[in-house]
Amino acid sequence: MPPVHSSPYFQMNNPAILSLLRLTAGEKRSKSSSGGLLKMFKLFPMLTSGCKMVALLGRPRKPLLKDNATTGTIFGYRKGRVSLAIQEDPHCVPMFVIELPIHTSAFHKEMASDIVRIALESETKTHKKKVLEEFVWAVYCNGRKIGYSIRRKQMSDDELHVMQLLRGVSMGAGVLPSPNDKESTADGELTYIRARFERVVGSQDSEALYMINPDGAPGPELSIFFVRAH
Numbered sequence: 179m180p181p182v183h184s185s186p187y188f189q190m191n192n193p194a195i196l197s198l199l200r201l202t203a204g205e206k207r208s209k210s211s212s213g214g215l216l217k218m219f220k221l222f223p224m225l226t227s228g229c230k231m232v233a234l235l236g237r238p239r240k241p242l243l244k245d246n247a248t249t250g251t252i253f254g255y256r257k258g259r260v261s262l263a264i265q266e267d268p269h270c271v272p273m274f275v276i277e278l279p280i281h282t283s284a285f286h287k288e289m290a291s292d293i294v295r296i297a298l299e300s301e302t303k304t305h306k307k308k309v310l311e312e313f314v315w316a317v318y319c320n321g322r323k324i325g326y327s328i329r330r331k332q333m334s335d336d337e338l339h340v341m342q343l344l345r346g347v348s349m350g351a352g353v354l355p356s357p358n359d360k361e362s363t364a365d366g367e368l369t370y371i372r373a374r375f376e377r378v379v380g381s382q383d384s385e386a387l388y389m390i391n392p393d394g395a396p397g398p399e400l401s402i403f404f405v406r407a408h
């Protein structure tokens with residue numbers, strides 16, 4: 179897939195996003211080093227219990243994650259839309275929760291690419307709030323505008339269910355048990371991917387989250403940008 183800089187679908191010419199992008203159009207990633215959590219998500223079987231994934235990933239022989247890293251979780255029912263939750267650590271209440279205007283199946287297809295970039299742009303002109311405190315966002319995925327979303331004031335029951343199940347999980351991917359112990363719902367299985375992110379503040383109007391690859395592969399595989407219009 180072409181870099182975002184050269185993508186004909188990339189319509190966000192916001193200099194704040196361009197300054198936050200770490201990978202330039204001339205940079206290439208070798209196939210041998212394109213591992214990381216997204217690759218792990220594609221290779222691991224879909225487990226029916228988050229506890230099994232915790233047992234699999236919860237005892238690394240050496241530290242893989244920065245202590246001050248931010249936790250990001252992308253989750254949703256297979257036939258529904260994905261949600262994004264950001265926490266200072268897995269035991270804290272999320273400081274940012276939003277349902278993205280993209281179906282889970284479509285997002286999984288995006289993850290088949292080597293690089294996934296999600297950009298959220300607020301058109302609010304005020305600077306009285308921190309950028310992550312804004313409510314209305316235009317959402318872009320890999321350069322394409324996919325719609326608008328509103329940040330949650332309160333988590334839904336399903337979102338609270340996911341946060342409780344993943345309370346002790348720092349990183350992982352798989353399938354979670356549905357609420358009320360139901361094996362399946364009309365919306366399909368409840369899938370998730372959780373990772374640690376390096377949080378970079380570009381200015382009072384821009385922040386970025388760069389996924390920390392557990393295998394030490396160079397460059398982020400998943401980046402999330404927050405930008406407020408000037």
